[in-house]
Amino acid sequence: MQAASKWERVASGIGEADRLYSKPRSFAGDVWFRFRHKPTALLGLIIIAVLILFAVVGPFITPYGYDDQNTKFANIPAVLQVYPAPDGHWLYITKALKVVEVDEQGNLVQQLRKGKDDAANKVTVYPYGDGLTVTLDYSQTPAAIQDAEGNRISETKRLWNKTYLLGTDHLGRDILSRLMYGTRISLMVAFIAALVNMVIGIFYGGIAGYLGGRTDSIMMRIVDIISTIPLTLYVILIKVCLDDGLLSIIIALSSVYWVDMARVVRGQVLSLKNQEFVMAAQTIGSSTRTILTRHLIPNAMGPILVTVTMLIPSAIFMEAFMSFIGIGIAPPLASLGTMCNDATDALRTNPYQLFLPAIVICLIMFAFNFVGDGLRDALDPKLKK
Amino acid sequence: MSAASDQEVLRVENLTKHFPAGHGKMVHAVDGVSFSIQRGKTLGLVGESGCGKSSCARTIIRIYEPTSGRIFLEGEEISHLTPKQMLPHRRKMQMIFQDPYASLNARMTVQDIVAEPLRAHHICASRGEEREMVIDMLARVGLNQDHAGRYAHEFSGGQRQRVGIARALILHPELVICDEPISALDVSIQAQVVNMLRAFQEEQGLTYLFIAHDLSMVRYVSDDVGVMYLGQLVEKCEADEIYSHPLHPYTQGLLSSVPIPDPVAARQKESVGLEGDLPSPIAPPAGCRFHTRCPYATERCKQEVPELKEAGPGHFVACHAVNS
Structure with missing residues (x-):
C-alpha cells in the first residue's frame, strides 16, 4: 500500500461512525459478561444448577421414596x-x-x-x-x-453398595433418595422465602424511601424493632404457633427476613430519588408507580439481587436448623436438617449418615455465597472495564 | 405584535422557597422572586452557584412545593395544585437538566426515555405510533433511528443532552425551563446545543427560562436577563442593556469576571471584581443581602431592604445607591 493513500480524505457520513459502534449491550448482558469471567461465581452457578437437577429430576429416577424403609438393611454404608x-x-x-x-x-x-x-x-x-x-x-x-x-x-x-448407593439410615431408608427430597425441600423453602422477602422488602423499602419524611421514620422504626429481636428466636416462636410442615416454615421465614431487604431497598431509593432522572420523571408527570417501577427499582436491582442471593443460604440454613432441632419438616418427610438430626444418635457408629446431608448443606451454602459474591462484583459499576 | 404572542406564558409573584435545615433553621433558597416571561421570549437567570437559581426553577416546575408566592402558567395559577390537578399543566411546561449523565436513566433505552412523556400523558394509541413520534423527535435533535435502541451510557455528553432535549420537547410544551443545560458540556458542543434550542424557539415559538452562570452565553440566548443573589432578584432588564449599563454593584462585579477574549481590551478594563464568599443562605445578612461584599455599602444598606424599582425604562434594580 502506498503511503499517500493512507492519508486520503474519506468521505464523511454519519452512518460510518455508528456502524463502527459495537452492538449495544444491555445492562443484563453487561453483568453476565463480568459474571462469567469470575471462576468462583461460575462454579457456584454450576453447583446450583447441578443441585437443582439433583433435587428436581433425581426423585423420578431413584427407585425408592423418601419413606420407603427396609429395616433388614438398616445402617448399611455405601x-x-x-x-x-x-x-x-x-x-x-x-x-x-x-x-x-x-x-x-x-x-x-x-x-x-x-x-x-x-x-x-x-x-x-x-x-x-x-x-x-x-x-x-x-x-x-x-x-x-x-x-x-x-x-x-x-x-x-x-x-x-449397589442397592443403596449412599447407604441407608437407621430405618433402612435410602440416603441418596432422601438427600434428593431433602435438597428439593431446602431449595424450595429458600427460593419461595427469598421471593416473598424480595417482594415485601421492595414494596416496604421502596415506599419508605420514596415517601421519606415521617412515613419513612415510622416504617423504619418498625423495622428496627423487628430486627432487635433475634430473627432465629422470632422464627422459632412463629413456628411454635403454627403447625408442622412446609408451608409454616415458609411463612415463618418470609415474615421475618424481609427487614434486611427493606433496608437495602430503602437506602437505594433514598439515594436515587434525588437524582436528576427521577426529577425529570416528576416534571414529565409520570405517576409514582411508574417512577418506582421504571426508574427507582431497576436502578436498585443490583444490591437487591445481591441481597437475595445472600438471603437464600441463610434461609436454607435456617430451615435446616429448625428441622434439626425438631420444629421444621415433620417426619417422615426428608429435609437436610432432619437427616442430620436422625444421624446424630448413631454418630459414632455411622458417621456417614451425618456427613452426607452436612456436605450437601455446605455445597448449597458455598454455591449461593459464591454466586452472591460474583453478582456483587459484576454489578459494581466501579469495576466496569 | 399580535395579542396572542404578547401573552404572558409564565408569571411568578413573590415566589419563596425555604428548606428546613434542622434545628428549626431554614435555608432561604428563594426569597420573594417576581418576574414574568412573554410568549416566545427567553428570560436568562444568572447568579453565582448557590444563589437559588435551580431551586427557583424546580419550584416553578413544582418538584418543590413553594413556601409562599404564586406561579401562573398561561394565566392559570399552579402554585398549590395537587399532583393530579398538576398533570395537564405538566404538558405545557418541561425541563432540560444540567447533568446529561444523571438526568437519563441508565437502565432505559433512548426510545423509552424519549417516549416516557408520551406514556405519562397517554398520547399514543399504539406502540408503533409512539415509536414513530420518538424517531421523528430524535431526528429533529440530530440523532437517528439507530440511536433509539441504545442505552444512555453509550453516548457522548452532547448526544445525551440532545436526548434530554428530545424528551423535553416531544410534548410540544409552551415553556421550557433550561437548568444550566450547557454548563456540563464542552465549549464546541455548547454552541451546537444552544443553537439548536434557538432554532426550536423560532420554529415553535417556545418560551424559555434559561438558567446559567455563563454570562456571555446568557447574553446570546436571552431577551431579558434577571440577576439573582442569595435567593433574591437584584436586577432585571433587557439582555443588551444589562451588559452595556449594569446598575447593581453585584451585576457589575459579575460582568467584570467575564473573561474578555481580547488581551488589549482586557488590560484596559477596570476591575470591579467580587470579593468574599456568598454568605450562608441559612442566615442571610439583614438589609441589602449584598452589603457584606458591596464596595458602596452604607449604613442604610445594612438595615433597610432595597426594593426592586424601575431605574430606567424596563430596567429594574434593587439597590439603595442606584434608586435614591
Missing part, C-alpha cells in the same frame, strides 16, 4: 467391607452384628437368619443356602466370619 461366603457371594457384618449377604456386584441379597448362638465361644452360626453354614465370630472386635476350619478370615474386600 462402601462395604465384605467377607467371602461359601458360594462365592460375600457377607457384610453390620455394626449391630447382623450378617447381610451381598452378591459379586455389590447388590444386597438378604439378611441371614440367625441359627444357633454359642454364647460361651462368642460365635453365632447362620444357615446359608443348601445345608451350608456361616459362623460369625464376635469374640474380638471387629467381628469376623470364620472359615471352614474355624479360623477368623482376615482377608476381606471392599465392595460398593
Whole structure:
C-alpha cells in the first residue's frame, strides 16, 4: 500500500461512525459478561444448577421414596467391607452384628437368619443356602466370619453398595433418595422465602424511601424493632404457633427476613430519588408507580439481587436448623436438617449418615455465597472495564 | 405584535422557597422572586452557584412545593395544585437538566426515555405510533433511528443532552425551563446545543427560562436577563442593556469576571471584581443581602431592604445607591 493513500480524505457520513459502534449491550448482558469471567461465581452457578437437577429430576429416577424403609438393611454404608461366603457371594457384618449377604456386584441379597448362638465361644452360626453354614465370630472386635476350619478370615474386600448407593439410615431408608427430597425441600423453602422477602422488602423499602419524611421514620422504626429481636428466636416462636410442615416454615421465614431487604431497598431509593432522572420523571408527570417501577427499582436491582442471593443460604440454613432441632419438616418427610438430626444418635457408629446431608448443606451454602459474591462484583459499576 | 404572542406564558409573584435545615433553621433558597416571561421570549437567570437559581426553577416546575408566592402558567395559577390537578399543566411546561449523565436513566433505552412523556400523558394509541413520534423527535435533535435502541451510557455528553432535549420537547410544551443545560458540556458542543434550542424557539415559538452562570452565553440566548443573589432578584432588564449599563454593584462585579477574549481590551478594563464568599443562605445578612461584599455599602444598606424599582425604562434594580 502506498503511503499517500493512507492519508486520503474519506468521505464523511454519519452512518460510518455508528456502524463502527459495537452492538449495544444491555445492562443484563453487561453483568453476565463480568459474571462469567469470575471462576468462583461460575462454579457456584454450576453447583446450583447441578443441585437443582439433583433435587428436581433425581426423585423420578431413584427407585425408592423418601419413606420407603427396609429395616433388614438398616445402617448399611455405601462402601462395604465384605467377607467371602461359601458360594462365592460375600457377607457384610453390620455394626449391630447382623450378617447381610451381598452378591459379586455389590447388590444386597438378604439378611441371614440367625441359627444357633454359642454364647460361651462368642460365635453365632447362620444357615446359608443348601445345608451350608456361616459362623460369625464376635469374640474380638471387629467381628469376623470364620472359615471352614474355624479360623477368623482376615482377608476381606471392599465392595460398593449397589442397592443403596449412599447407604441407608437407621430405618433402612435410602440416603441418596432422601438427600434428593431433602435438597428439593431446602431449595424450595429458600427460593419461595427469598421471593416473598424480595417482594415485601421492595414494596416496604421502596415506599419508605420514596415517601421519606415521617412515613419513612415510622416504617423504619418498625423495622428496627423487628430486627432487635433475634430473627432465629422470632422464627422459632412463629413456628411454635403454627403447625408442622412446609408451608409454616415458609411463612415463618418470609415474615421475618424481609427487614434486611427493606433496608437495602430503602437506602437505594433514598439515594436515587434525588437524582436528576427521577426529577425529570416528576416534571414529565409520570405517576409514582411508574417512577418506582421504571426508574427507582431497576436502578436498585443490583444490591437487591445481591441481597437475595445472600438471603437464600441463610434461609436454607435456617430451615435446616429448625428441622434439626425438631420444629421444621415433620417426619417422615426428608429435609437436610432432619437427616442430620436422625444421624446424630448413631454418630459414632455411622458417621456417614451425618456427613452426607452436612456436605450437601455446605455445597448449597458455598454455591449461593459464591454466586452472591460474583453478582456483587459484576454489578459494581466501579469495576466496569 | 399580535395579542396572542404578547401573552404572558409564565408569571411568578413573590415566589419563596425555604428548606428546613434542622434545628428549626431554614435555608432561604428563594426569597420573594417576581418576574414574568412573554410568549416566545427567553428570560436568562444568572447568579453565582448557590444563589437559588435551580431551586427557583424546580419550584416553578413544582418538584418543590413553594413556601409562599404564586406561579401562573398561561394565566392559570399552579402554585398549590395537587399532583393530579398538576398533570395537564405538566404538558405545557418541561425541563432540560444540567447533568446529561444523571438526568437519563441508565437502565432505559433512548426510545423509552424519549417516549416516557408520551406514556405519562397517554398520547399514543399504539406502540408503533409512539415509536414513530420518538424517531421523528430524535431526528429533529440530530440523532437517528439507530440511536433509539441504545442505552444512555453509550453516548457522548452532547448526544445525551440532545436526548434530554428530545424528551423535553416531544410534548410540544409552551415553556421550557433550561437548568444550566450547557454548563456540563464542552465549549464546541455548547454552541451546537444552544443553537439548536434557538432554532426550536423560532420554529415553535417556545418560551424559555434559561438558567446559567455563563454570562456571555446568557447574553446570546436571552431577551431579558434577571440577576439573582442569595435567593433574591437584584436586577432585571433587557439582555443588551444589562451588559452595556449594569446598575447593581453585584451585576457589575459579575460582568467584570467575564473573561474578555481580547488581551488589549482586557488590560484596559477596570476591575470591579467580587470579593468574599456568598454568605450562608441559612442566615442571610439583614438589609441589602449584598452589603457584606458591596464596595458602596452604607449604613442604610445594612438595615433597610432595597426594593426592586424601575431605574430606567424596563430596567429594574434593587439597590439603595442606584434608586435614591
